[in-house]
Structure formats: structure tokens, C-alpha cells
Amino acid sequence: MERQHQRKGWKSKGAAAFAALLVIAGCGAGGNGGSGNEGGAAASPSATAQPLKEIKVVLDWTPNTNHTGLYVAAAQGMWEKRGLDVEIVQPPESGADQMVASGAAEFGVGTQEGLTLAREQDIPLVSLAAVIQHNTSGFASPADKNITEPKDFEGYTYGGWGSPAEEAVIGSMMKEQGADVGKVNIVNMGMADFFTAVQKDIDFAWIFYAWTGIEAEQRGIPINMVYLSDFNEQLDYYTPVLETSEKMIAEQPDVVRAFVEGASEGYEYAIEHPAEAADILLEAVPDLNAELVKESQEWLAGKYQDDAPRWGEQKREVWSGYAEFLREHDLLKKELDIDAMFTNEFLPE
Structure with a gap:
């Protein structure tokens, strides 16, 4: 998920x-x-x-x-x-x-x-x-990075799959708080596992809480979630x-x-x-x-x-x-x- x-x-x-x-x-x-x-x-x-x-x-x-x-x-x-x-x-x-x-x-x-x-x-x-x-998806990050809202994305690396929609979504959420998506390092992490990737070269990624978020809980790994639907009702779409x-x-x-x-x-x-x-x-x-x-x-x-x-x-x-x-x-x-x-x-x- x-x-x-x-x-x-x-x-x-x-x-x-x-x-x-x-x-x-x-x-x-x-x-x-x-x-x-x-x-x-x-x-x-x-x-x-x-x-x-x-x-x-x-x-x-x-x-x-x-x-x-x-x-x-x-x-x-x-x-x-x-x-x-x-x-x-x-x-x-x-x-x-x-x-x-x-x-x-x-x-x-x-x-x-x-x-x-x-x-x-x-x-x-x-x-x-x-x-x-x-929409139950959002941007997840290890809790110790203190990424709790879109403006906090500045200066961090996002791991995605190479869709132009990703920058648009991230940028629209950041704009609501006066932040600049140009200050986010966006990379393609392909099929890499979230838990492995955040231990290496990315800081946050797009996940569904019902699967990866719960898995993080079960592993005892604290994460922060920034849900799309909390910041833009147009992103509360069906998925x-x-x-x-x-x-x-x-x-x-x-x-x-x-x-x-x-x-x-x-x-x-x-x-x-x-x-x-x-x-x-x-x-x-x-x-x-x-x-x-x-x-x-x-x-x-x-x-x-x-x-x-x-x-x-x-x-x-x-x-x-x-x-x-x-x-x-x-x-x-x-x-x-x-x-x-x-x-x-x-x-x-």
C-alpha cells in the first residue's frame, strides 16, 4: 500500500x-x-x-x-x-x-x-x-528529522519515483506555508524500501500510512506523517x-x-x-x-x-x-x- x-x-x-x-x-x-x-x-x-x-x-x-x-x-x-x-x-x-x-x-x-x-x-x-x-497517503520521515509540516521539507532530500506530479504536490503544500520547493532535493529512489532508503540518502518519502506507517510502529521506528489532505483539499482524491x-x-x-x-x-x-x-x-x-x-x-x-x-x-x-x-x-x-x-x-x- x-x-x-x-x-x-x-x-x-x-x-x-x-x-x-x-x-x-x-x-x-x-x-x-x-x-x-x-x-x-x-x-x-x-x-x-x-x-x-x-x-x-x-x-x-x-x-x-x-x-x-x-x-x-x-x-x-x-x-x-x-x-x-x-x-x-x-x-x-x-x-x-x-x-x-x-x-x-x-x-x-x-x-x-x-x-x-x-x-x-x-x-x-x-x-x-x-x-x-x-486519501490516506502522506510524506513520512524518521521522527528525529523533525519534519512535521510542509515548510520543514526545505533543505531535505525527497525520494520519489520520477513523476512530475510529485514536485507539484510537494510544492503546493509548501507554498501554503510560504516555503520554497526549490530548496528540496528531489531524487528518484525507484523501488527502494522506505526503511532502507531513509537510513541512507533520503529524508522523506510518500507512503500510505495503513501499510508502511503501521509497519514502522511494529518495528518500533518513530516516524512523522505529513498528510496531503491536511494541507490541500484538492489532494484528498481517491486512491x-x-x-x-x-x-x-x-x-x-x-x-x-x-x-x-x-x-x-x-x-x-x-x-x-x-x-x-x-x-x-x-x-x-x-x-x-x-x-x-x-x-x-x-x-x-x-x-x-x-x-x-x-x-x-x-x-x-x-x-x-x-x-x-x-x-x-x-x-x-x-x-x-x-x-x-x-x-x-x-x-x-
Whole structure:
């Protein structure tokens, strides 16, 4: 879940991912995602008498508690009863966006950041649900560096993954306090582990607290967190999200509805039963750190839905606010159709 352990940060994935997406944009986003709806019966519980519709959902990085609801849905038959046989797969180096855009996977775990930039390149990805209602990411540093607010970034080295958005985000937060992002040394630390990197040549990095922050607690390593959403409401965007393509929505809406309803049931279970949900994730992925998963799951249980009327619901102002932030920092060159970028249509009432 962190920017190091789940590094597809901008779904980021740096220049390679967007280069791949540009190739897809040039040849169309059809792929093999529109393979028919098999009579439209896939979304109905009565369809269980029929062969299950096989589909894929690709993660954004290695399995973690951002994904628990998906593993719950798979383990407890929440998709099967809706006529779906869902395979959860890990992404290629270029990320989930490319697989979903090309049709290699029907659904994926993405971010508002990556999807927004994909839409600028005319890659028709659509967000179906917000996995977590508010942005729980921020800039973490060892407590002894005394970096407790954006102005403290001056004179320190930030380790990122090479996205132009990083400097824009850091700079906007610092500007609010009259500080200068030009006084921050920004370096690309690639896939380096946060805990290793801060012992060497960086001072702070972008992480998700629910994974790396909790791991720091368990290791007995004090850290300070500077959360994005505390300093700029435009940065309280959705990360991660469940995504699909416009083609899937147009050609197989019943499959989309069945997938989203099953995922919603899985995340609702994780909200209500975090300990049991953690066990389900660990059973599916036994190599994960069990204590980290359990504590992370407990922390996230109240974050998935938070103050939204239902799990997954998205607000237009969140999508338009982040797009405006990108335009203000010259990272978005054209106007986007905000309403085409997300939908709440397939969420259960």
C-alpha cells in the first residue's frame, strides 16, 4: 500500500507505464475485453446454473489490505453467486491501467491520479468505486528529522519515483506555508524500501500510512506523517479505485454490475469483520506479514467507507478538484469530461 511497497503510485509507474498507455491509445482500447455478455445472465444469481463468466481483475501492486475486499469476494462466493469466476492477478511492470485499457483484464485497481492522466491521452478508463473514501497517503520521515509540516521539507532530500506530479504536490503544500520547493532535493529512489532508503540518502518519502506507517510502529521506528489532505483539499482524491473501460460498460454492463456488487459485498464484510477479513487475505497470500495485515486491516476498516453514504461512492467535486490541481500546475493540458471519468451507477443501493 505504500509508495515504495505499492510503487505504482501515480499508477504511476513512471514514464514507462504512460508510454505503454500511449501506444494503446494509438491502436484503440478494444482488446479482448468485449467478448460478449453470454445472454446478459451473468449478473443474476439464477445464472449459477450456467457456466460462470471468467474475468480478471488486476491489482496495482502486490496483495495488501487495499485489496482485502476482493479476496473476500472471491473466497466467499460473492462473485460466483452473481455468475462470475473472477481471477485476481498481479500487474505487469507497466501497471494495471495498461491491462484494463487493452482488454487484457476486464477490471483493475487504479488511482484517480493515473486514470486522470490516462483520460488526457484519450484512454477511456472509468472508475467504478473508491476503495478508500479519503486519501490516506502522506510524506513520512524518521521522527528525529523533525519534519512535521510542509515548510520543514526545505533543505531535505525527497525520494520519489520520477513523476512530475510529485514536485507539484510537494510544492503546493509548501507554498501554503510560504516555503520554497526549490530548496528540496528531489531524487528518484525507484523501488527502494522506505526503511532502507531513509537510513541512507533520503529524508522523506510518500507512503500510505495503513501499510508502511503501521509497519514502522511494529518495528518500533518513530516516524512523522505529513498528510496531503491536511494541507490541500484538492489532494484528498481517491486512491485506490476499481476501474474498467468504457467498452466493458457499453458492451457488458451486467458483468460490470455483478463485479461491482460482489466487490462491494466483500469490502462491506471487511468493514464489519476486519479480523476475519485479514485471515481470508492471509489464507490467499500466506507470505504476507500476518501481524502487519491484521493491524492494517483493523486500521483500514473505518477508512474504506468513512463518511460516505455507502462503500465506493464517488463525488464529482473530488474528480474535478484534482483535475483542476493538475491544470494549475501545467500537468493537464486540456479540459476533461469529468462525468465520463467515474460512475456510481453500478454500486448497490
